Amino acid sequence: MSQSRLRRRIEDEVGECCDADVRQRLAELDELADSTAENDGARDAFAALGNETRHRLTRILSAADGELCVCELEPVVDVSESGVSHALADLVDAGLATRRKEGNWRYYDSTALAEDLLAVADGGSA
Incomplete structure (x- = not known):
């Protein structure tokens, strides 16, 4: 999702959006992505099958x-x-x-x- 689309989504959700809101949401999404990296082994196992x-x-x-x-x-x-x-x-x-x-x-x-x-x-x- 591009930052402009993300900005529009945040605006739709909360009524307004600033650069700090976008940075905060991107940081949250990065943490979420990092937390899923632990499951790479399971993904590899499924791929092998x-x-x-x-x-x-x-x-x-x-x-x-x-x-x-x-x-x-x-x-x-x-x-x-x-x-x-x-x-x-x-x-x-x-x-x-x-x-x-x-x-x-x-x-x-x-x-x-x-x-x-x-x-x-x-x-x-x-």
Whole structure:
């Protein structure tokens, strides 16, 4: 919203408006925007589930009884090996999966956040 439109809105709301009113409202809006930055992790997690491959991998990891190796995940999704690796890295970055390396093998597991988001998506509660 431009400052002139904001000024008009304040005038409509309270009957008058000065520069100090506009500055005060802009400061309030900046504080509001700053307070929402704490939820960037949740936004990233939702965004990660927006991709079909990442969504499927999250569901598989969630349904598994413990960790799964990349070699176990590759055959069940119809994407390249590098595509699976990239999707899993995105899930780890978004907080939806954990990664553990043991020798040449990488193991993945779902996180509590993934479980909660999937429960909500399925109509349950977290």
